Amino acid sequence: xxxxxxxxxxxxxxxxxxxxxxxxxxxxxxxxxxxxxxxxxxxxxxxxxxxxxxxxxxxxxxxxxxxxxxxxxxxxxxxxxxxxxxxxxxxxxxxxxxxxxxxxxxxxxxxxxxxxxxxx
Amino acid sequence: xxxxxxxxxxxxxxxxxxxxxxxxxxxxxxxxxxxxxxxxxxxxxxxxxxxxxxxxxxxxxxxxxxxxxxxxxxxxxxxxxxxxxxxxxxxxxxxxxxxxxxxxxxx
Numbered sequence: 772x773x774x775x776x777x778x779x780x781x782x783x784x785x786x787x788x789x790x791x792x793x794x795x796x797x798x799x800x801x802x803x804x805x806x807x808x809x810x811x812x813x814x815x816x817x818x819x820x821x822x823x824x825x826x827x828x829x830x831x832x833x834x835x836x837x838x839x840x841x842x843x844x845x846x847x848x849x850x851x852x853x854x855x856x857x858x859x860x861x862x863x864x865x866x867x868x869x870x871x872x873x874x875x876x877x878x879x880x881x882x883x884x885x886x887x888x889x890x891x
Numbered sequence: 892x893x894x895x896x897x898x899x900x901x902x903x904x905x906x907x908x909x910x911x912x913x914x915x916x917x918x919x920x921x922x923x924x925x926x927x928x929x930x931x932x933x934x935x936x937x938x939x940x941x942x943x944x945x946x947x948x949x950x951x952x953x954x955x956x957x958x959x960x961x962x963x964x965x966x967x968x969x970x971x972x973x974x975x976x977x978x979x980x981x982x983x984x985x986x987x988x989x990x991x992x993x994x995x996x997x998x
Contacts, residue, residue, distance in 0.1 A: 806987075808935075808989075815976075815978065815989060815990075815991045815992040816927075816929070816935065816978055816980075816989040816992070817989065818980075818986065818987040818988055818989060820986075821987075830985040830986060831986070832986045832987070832988075833892070833986065866934055866935070868934075868935075870982075872982070875925070875940040875941055876923055876925070876940075876981075876982035876987075877925040877937055877940045877980065877982075878925075878927075878935070878937065878980075879937050879940075879946070881934035881935060881936070882934065883934055884934055
């Protein structure tokens with residue numbers, strides 16, 4: 772069974788940088804896109820963007836463009852989501868998920884989520 | 892930018908009830924619509940893709956239909972394990988979007 776394993780919870784201060792990770796299998800990173808989804812406390816799911824690890828083609832939802840950076844490392848089959856300067860509004864749980872693009876366009880395998888808390 | 896609007900936002904039902912959730916798209920999305928289930932503290936799970944196809948392992952009491960701009964997810968006999976929040980999702984033009992969610996709670 773395919774799995775995505777995310778890094779652990781983070782507590783940061785406003786203005787700090789952060790990079791969270793999502794590790795999958797060689798098969799997943801060779802053939803699929805990896806996406807990131809934000810869920811603020813008590814709120815719904817928000818699509819952030821997706822990356823194709825094989826060539827690093829990245830597609831951001833416009834509202835997240837410039838706010839975060841999505842990257843991937845094929846040598847370690849790991850995707851990343853990073854911030855250069857966190858804000859309190861970045862407090863959320865972030866999910867990575869495998870995105871099937873081409874026939875169904877869905878997230879079919881999800882990570883367990885990484886909780887990020889940004890507080891003075 | 893396509894918007895997805897779900898109704899209702901919250902739904903109270905009893906075990907055994909038939910439950911229907913609607914997702915309306917602001918533009919024609921053909922049948923490129925998926926449904927997810929999320930329980931508190933857990934990651935979402937894919938239920939339905941291409942508007943009506945059950946993902947592997949999803950119980951047959953779930954069904955979905957629709958095309959164009961109006962879609963429905965039906966739970967034919969609600970079970971305790973089905974109490975959760977349900978989201979529709981579409982991907983188009985290099986970006987995706989989710990509906991705002993429908994919380995199915997116990998009456």
